[in-house]
Amino acid sequence: MDTLLEWRKEFPILDKTVYMISHSLGAMPRRTSLRLQEYADLWATRGIRAWDEGWWNMPVQIGDLIGNIIGAGPGEVVMHQNVSICQSVIASCFDWSGKRNKIVSESLNFPSNLYIYHGLEKVGARLVTVPSEDGISVPLEKMLQAIDEQTQLVSISHVIFLSSFIQDVRAIVNRAHEVGALVVADIYQSAGTVPLNVRELDLDFATGGSVKWLCGGPGAGYLYVRRDLWPGLEPRLTGWMADREPFAFEAGPIRYAPDAFRFLNGSPNIPGLYAARSGYEVIAEVGADNIRAKSIAQTSLLIDLALEAGFKVNAPRDQNKRGGTVAIDVPNGKEVTRELLSRDFLVDYRPRAGIRVAPHFYSKNEELELIIREIRKIIDTGTYGHPSRASA
Numbered sequence: 001m002d003t004l005l006e007w008r009k010e011f012p013i014l015d016k017t018v019y020m021i022s023h024s025l026g027a028m029p030r031r032t033s034l035r036l037q038e039y040a041d042l043w044a045t046r047g048i049r050a051w052d053e054g055w056w057n058m059p060v061q062i063g064d065l066i067g068n069i070i071g072a073g074p075g076e077v078v079m080h081q082n083v084s085i086c087q088s089v090i091a092s093c094f095d096w097s098g099k100r101n102k103i104v105s106e107s108l109n110f111p112s113n114l115y116i117y118h119g120l121e122k123v124g125a126r127l128v129t130v131p132s133e134d135g136i137s138v139p140l141e142k143m144l145q146a147i148d149e150q151t152q153l154v155s156i157s158h159v160i161f162l163s164s165f166i167q168d169v170r171a172i173v174n175r176a177h178e179v180g181a182l183v184v185a186d187i188y189q190s191a192g193t194v195p196l197n198v199r200e201l202d203l204d205f206a207t208g209g210s211v212k213w214l215c216g217g218p219g220a221g222y223l224y225v226r227r228d229l230w231p232g233l234e235p236r237l238t239g240w241m242a243d244r245e246p247f248a249f250e251a252g253p254i255r256y257a258p259d260a261f262r263f264l265n266g267s268p269n270i271p272g273l274y275a276a277r278s279g280y281e282v283i284a285e286v287g288a289d290n291i292r293a294k295s296i297a298q299t300s301l302l303i304d305l306a307l308e309a310g311f312k313v314n315a316p317r318d319q320n321k322r323g324g325t326v327a328i329d330v331p332n333g334k335e336v337t338r339e340l341l342s343r344d345f346l347v348d349y350r351p352r353a354g355i356r357v358a359p360h361f362y363s364k365n366e367e368l369e370l371i372i373r374e375i376r377k378i379i380d381t382g383t384y385g386h387p388s389r390a391s392a
């Protein structure tokens with residue numbers, strides 16, 4: 001008896017689709033509509049007073065809900081719009097012109113992150129990316145070897161977005177700290193499906209967003225910074241909310257706030273935060289360990305079914321090294337994906353990975369069988385027809 005299936009009532013789209021895309025856009029909880037209505041009602045009835053009556057503190061208040069999920073303390077997480085901004089805020093805290101100018105990352109890190117670090121090459125940074133040998137995993141030894149006394153920042157994805165490979169964050173943090181480097185983990189593909197604790201991992205920074213496993217919708221990314229680092233970090237990507245007295249409206253230079261507000265910049269995306277809140281609440285209620293136990297069982301089943309059907313699977317076989325997504329690599333994967341979408345099987349396609357399929361706590365085992373059968377049917381009947389229009 002799978003008691004988590006009780007949650008299906010909370011997600012309207014599950015009645016109409018086989019929803020296997022929570023690695024990309026988690027299903028919307030029913031209560032999100034109420035939250036967004038609350039936002040509109042407050043604005044409509046309280047006007048400008050809404051800032052004092054809740055909006056101003058939302059970036060930290062909603063951050064606390066995330067903190068609860070990822071093991072951060074109260075006031076240690078601030079909300080931004082997305083991961084790209086959070087990574088840029090972090091990168092802007094450092095001087096890249098000196099001897100300690102190296103950034104170590106993996107070639108399978110999310111492209112936004114690498115784009116930002118490549119940009120820093122113009123101001124003196126040296127980016128070293130450790131390649132994957134199999135397109136799935138990142139060789140730990142090579143990561144550790146790349147981190148040396150000239151390394152300022154190590155930037156890793158906890159779970160690799162293409163293959164779902166889980167990196168050994170603790171080993172990487174230990175090595176980085178040994179040589180005086182700091183570590184940022186992109187936890188977008190772990191928070192909400194693979195339990196983690198930023199304090200136990202001794203991370204310096206962590207960032208992620210709400211769109212995927214947390215079912216919080218677009219427009220809300222989060223940034224955790226280890227508390228003892230705050231006084232020494234002065235982001236150049238900044239704004240008036242980061243000043244210690246924003247309502248003094250004094251001309252610069254900025255005097256950074258002593259708390260996590262120092263990592264904010266301009267006005268926050270308030271409606272995005274209202275929407276995100278409902279997702280975070282649901283995930284906390286369901287419980288990270290319950291989600292993980294079910295995810296391991298379902299991704300294992302999915303891999304077995306895919307292999308039985310004769311498909312190639314681009315995901316780690318070891319369940320302890322695998323996050324919530326299974327990439328299934330079939331010929332004409334992009335076109336097959338388009339056909340699946342038109343039949344209400346919601347998945348996506350990524351080059352070098354395949355069709356990404358992700359059950360979440362609200363998924364039924366029978367849906368896994370259905371999707372594998374559907375992929376087989378599409379391939380056998382050749383009904384994917386028209387390459388190139390595929391949205392992926």
Ligand SMILES: Cc1ncc(COP(=O)(O)O)c(C=O)c1O
Pocket residue numbers: 081082083084085110112157159160161186188189208209221
């Ligand atoms: C691991 C990871 N990091 C970052 C992103 C993108 O983040 P954002 O759009 O919030 O900048 C994604 C997916 O979109 C992702 O999977």
